[in-house]
Amino acid sequence: MTSQNRNVPGPDQIRRAPKVLLHDHLDGGLRPGTVVELAAAQGYEGLPETEADRLGRWFREAADSGSLERYLETFAHTCAVMQSRDALFRVAAECAEDLAEDGVVYAEVRYAPEQHLTAGLTLEEVVEAVNDGFREGERRAREAGHRIRVGALLTAMRHAARALEIAELANRYRDRGVVGFDIAGAEAGYPPTRHLDAFEYLKRENNHFTIHAGEAFGLPSIWQALQWCGADRLGHGVRIIDDITTTDDGGVTLGRLASYVRDKRVPLEMCPTSNLQTGAAASYAEHPIGLLRKLHFRVTVNTDNRLMSGTSMSREFERLVDTFGYTLDDMQWFTVNAMKSAFIPFDERLAMINDVVKPGYAELKSEWLFRQTAVTSGSSASSG
Numbered sequence: 001m002t003s004q005n006r007n008v009p010g011p012d013q014i015r016r017a018p019k020v021l022l023h024d025h026l027d028g029g030l031r032p033g034t035v036v037e038l039a040a041a042q043g044y045e046g047l048p049e050t051e052a053d054r055l056g057r058w059f060r061e062a063a064d065s066g067s068l069e070r071y072l073e074t075f076a077h078t079c080a081v082m083q084s085r086d087a088l089f090r091v092a093a094e095c096a097e098d099l100a101e102d103g104v105v106y107a108e109v110r111y112a113p114e115q116h117l118t119a120g121l122t123l124e125e126v127v128e129a130v131n132d133g134f135r136e137g138e139r140r141a142r143e144a145g146h147r148i149r150v151g152a153l154l155t156a157m158r159h160a161a162r163a164l165e166i167a168e169l170a171n172r173y174r175d176r177g178v179v180g181f182d183i184a185g186a187e188a189g190y191p192p193t194r195h196l197d198a199f200e201y202l203k204r205e206n207n208h209f210t211i212h213a214g215e216a217f218g219l220p221s222i223w224q225a226l227q228w229c230g231a232d233r234l235g236h237g238v239r240i241i242d243d244i245t246t247t248d249d250g251g252v253t254l255g256r257l258a259s260y261v262r263d264k265r266v267p268l269e270m271c272p273t274s275n276l277q278t279g280a281a282a283s284y285a286e287h288p289i290g291l292l293r294k295l296h297f298r299v300t301v302n303t304d305n306r307l308m309s310g311t312s313m314s315r316e317f318e319r320l321v322d323t324f325g326y327t328l329d330d331m332q333w334f335t336v337n338a339m340k341s342a343f344i345p346f347d348e349r350l351a352m353i354n355d356v357v358k359p360g361y362a363e364l365k366s367e368w369l370f371r372q373t374a375v376t377s378g379s380s381a382s383s384g
């Protein structure tokens with residue numbers, strides 16, 4: 001290992017590095033085998049494949065459609081098998097376990113309670129089943145030697161009209177497993193201001209929320225999310241790139257909105273692989289994350305939907321390391337950005353950064369020293 005690349009992590013270091021995940025959908029992260037088993041147990045006959053590997057491949061290919069609307073159609077199958085307390089509990093527990101196994105130490109996982117009512121559960125029962133599942137998953141992870149903390153974000157669907165009700169639900173379960181609120185679903189035609197009452201309510205309650213914006217629709221969506229709705233963070237936000245002009249000689253000019261986003265340190269929850277599938281970016285190399293990181297926007301790295309994108313936090317970082325040559329220092333920077341932007345209290349975020357994230361990266365960064373010592377002492381005899 002040379003001194004030039006010693007800081008560029010390999011797959012094993014990427015997996016062991018402490019990672020923080022702010023944007024992950026519970027109904028987009030099931031194990032394919034779990035979808036198959038739940039469908040069989042519940043008599044759901046709509047699955048396009050009934051063998052786990054084939055089903056996993058089907059999700060990735062169907063989601064690889066170039067349009068957000070088509071991508072979202074695949075969630076009909078996962079939501080269909082997440083309608084009972086037991087199913088929600090299992091999916092949430094496995095989610096926490098899988099993230100912990102991948103080296104995630106803190107995660108905010110979102111889902112839309114209104115999509116889990118068809119078998120008769122109440123909104124409260126849905127939230128409690130998922131919370132209990134997360135606690136169980138944290139416990140199993142601890143037993144397996146991993147530490148993870150998972151908070152829930154309650155999502156309202158932007159085409160529906162239940163946002164205020166879901167915002168009130170999020171507020172009721174605040175300090176009891178729910179750390180914030182979000183809106184998701186098709187973006188074009190459903191601007192954030194459609195749900196202004198929900199956001200104004202949460203602001204009056206001093207609560208936190210993020211908004212999917214600037215993914216399938218451009219700057220007006222981001223502008224509304226921030227300046228009308230008061231979002232704390234942006235889900236994706238990739239289209240902020242439309243307000244940045246670059247010239248061939250390397251000059252960069254930020255428009256008013258892009259300046260605001262950078263100046264106010266608005267966290268961007270970027271999900272590179274998901275963006276390639278929905279057509280929000282053409283390739284990893286062309287993904288706006290490269291430029292936004294260079295310009296010191298508050299960028300974070302996320303999975304969005306591990307099942308539909310066949311991804312994990314480690315895989316997202318592997319792609320970015322391959323594409324942009326990111327180092328352990330870059331990985332730490334993204335991770336500290338994410339931890340700073342989490343919705344848990346400041347003292348807890350700080351302790352996570354100082355007592356978990358930074359020591360974890362320091363440990364990884366020191367590994368080359370010991371390897372180098374072994375090589376040097378072995379070759380010292382011949383070199384005199």
Ligand SMILES: O=c1[nH]cnc2c1ncn2[C@@H]1O[C@H](CO)[C@@H](O)[C@H]1O
Nearest residue numbers: 025072075110111112155184185212
């Ligand atoms: O990238 C995305 N953009 C917008 N909506 C999404 C995305 N991923 C998932 N969902 C939507 O959020 C719901 C609750 O988790 C999912 O059912 C899906 O419809």
Ligand SMILES: [Zn+2]
Nearest residue numbers: 025212235304
């Ligand atoms: Zn999302």
